[in-house]
Amino acid sequence: MVVEEALALLLRGTEQVYSAHELRERLGASRPLRVKFGVDPTSPDLHLGHSVPLFKLRQFQDLGHQAVLVIGDFTAQIGDPTGRNAARPEASAEEVRRNAATYREQAFRILDPDRVEIVWNSTWFEKMTSREMLLLQRRATATQILQRRDFQQRWEKGEPIGLHELFYPLLQGWDSVMVRADVEIGGSDQLFNMLIGRDLQEQVKQPPQVVLTLPLLEGVDGENKMSKSLGNAIGVAEGPEEIFGKTMSISDELMGKWYPILLGNLVPPDAHPMEAKKKLAEWLVARFHGEEKAEKARMTFERVFSHREVPEEIPEFDLPGQEMPILEILLSIGAVPSKSEGRRLVTQGAVLVDGLRITDPRSTVRFTAHPLLRCGRRFFARLKPEGL
Template sequence: MQTTSDALDILCRGCEKVLSPDDLRAKLGENRPLRVKLGVDPTAPDIHLGHSISLSKLREFQDLGHEAILIIGDFTAMIGDPSGRSVTRPQLTHEQVLSNAKSYQEQAFKILSRERSKIVFNGEWFEAMSFDEVIKLNSRVTLQQMLVREDFRDRLDRGQPIRAHEIQYPIMQGWDSVKIRADVELGGTDQLFNIMVGRDLQREEGMPQQVAMVMPILEGLDGKQKMSKSLGNYVALNESAHDMFGKIMSISDELMVRYYQILLKETLPADAHPMEAKKALAQRVAARFHTAEEAQAARTDFETRFSKKDLDHADLPAYTPGEARDFLSLVVEAYAKCFGIAKSRSDARRLLEGGSVQWKGEKIGDVKAVLAGGEAGVLRLDKTRAVRIG
């Protein structure tokens, strides 16, 4: 049995902010299963490593005997969460959202215990609301409150539009907390405003306010923006161990330090060899979502391809060039078609000029170089990716 103090230490570990630890301690001291909420909007079919951070925290609550409530935002997803967005999200149909939701649930159970999870669709209550009830709910929040949000304020300052439906999002997320009587809500740091709206609405309903527990945002593979499928800088949970390993090996040494902190909750030793540390990180992450054997096989294949310079015998993605034959265009196309990574021509130019791009083992430094028609061989894009042409 965990003491309240032990449980508090476990649950607060790795959080960016908890509002407040004293409130969480008091709730844990009630000696009952807490109702712990995590909302996800199935705006795309994949869950990635960035999502895994809050899901892993929810699993910790499960392991301590608490009730995990995963809210599938089938209605909120049609709006699209404006948190951290500089432009309005494209709207989805309900059918698209429900299709994505099936995939989301299966991937979430790579982390959560299926038996100890409760899945709730927020369409259960929003679909039943009359327009009169929507108006009454909106009357509880002021426009000034909404415009305190940094992302909304930034868009106003830049003269970019904020659509009226986007202002509904925090209200709807907050009402979810009222409907399920959440004791705790989890989310990324960009969700803090929305979670606090939930606390306000719970107070107005005369119920105890939920504890806000926000997790750090995981940067994507580019190390610049948060991990996002739309930005092409993600590692999906349903990718093969081979692809997971290869993608993680592509991150910078600086970003690797942060991945150790956020994904493994460890501090990378200062004297660690960067390449060996990165291989260990990639292998451990791949093993978490696959098997130890698959993760080891991915590492062995990577070492065959890159550490041993034996690309000719490695299992590489096949790539058939389009009409463009210049290496600059080939690099951009190969990243997109074989790895789902968006690279600009400027990115490709830097790779070429830096000596990263190789054709049949020879560096291609000339940005105007062209692939001869009918040639077959291995095109190395960078230190962790290569494709087979022909």
């Protein structure tokens, strides 16, 4: 691919670039670029929001460049202040390592493992002496760091800002120095930190990295940034039917935002919204689980929701008795994560046993056979009470 074509592909879907001219020059240098993406493994799961920069990283890989995945096992224990109105809670080293293991497996659903260099930033930070840490802090001023919007807002509100939080952008920037990054990719909320990386590289006489920012993905609620804690996320490791079904639940307006971010193009103007949404859902499942499972997920969705049928494969669950409260059933088979969620679904009429809608959370189900339970739009289970 010629330089201009490669540049157009890589800039597609980005929000800000520092700078396109520098990227063009480096693409024409006839050598693989080192493209950095850093993650602090503060939770065990990746969701679609995390996948946006990973898809861009894969584009660089497909053009022959080297992905450098920086696992922030050191910085995760400090906590990125980005987008926060309070300091993040401290994470333990054991928790970070455990999360990092699942991050790698899930990231490789998108990235080519043969073109990924994985580094841990504890490798250099844990070797730093106190003197070296203080010398690193000399490379920026408090005035410069406090210009960051997150800090400005907290300062104006009189909210506390930890000294360790002010140090975080320097740590992320120093990662770029240590891996000699040519390009860094990140969400639009990471722009400040990535520009600090450019500045630090120039100070140590390295060519400053090109910075590409990508838009933040709104969650399935269409209101907030995708976040597992807000319950509006689609996990990279979720099952094919779950990914397909959750994607189909988004509004047409949100679909119009997801298309350019995830697919790199607009919704076809002549496409029916339902068909366009199915195409998006099928593409997502295919990226994480393969074409065959994507086709099957679509068929299952259409069978259940378009033709009002049940899935071909329904999991079976053994129950310890022939009579149980409905909330205990839902919890024991994993249909809901908590009794409060089960109570909400039952009250809304979203739980059916053999077609009979249960609306009282205090209900007890007495079994005479192996009934079919449906919870919400996508959860089906065949119940097998003891002795029946």
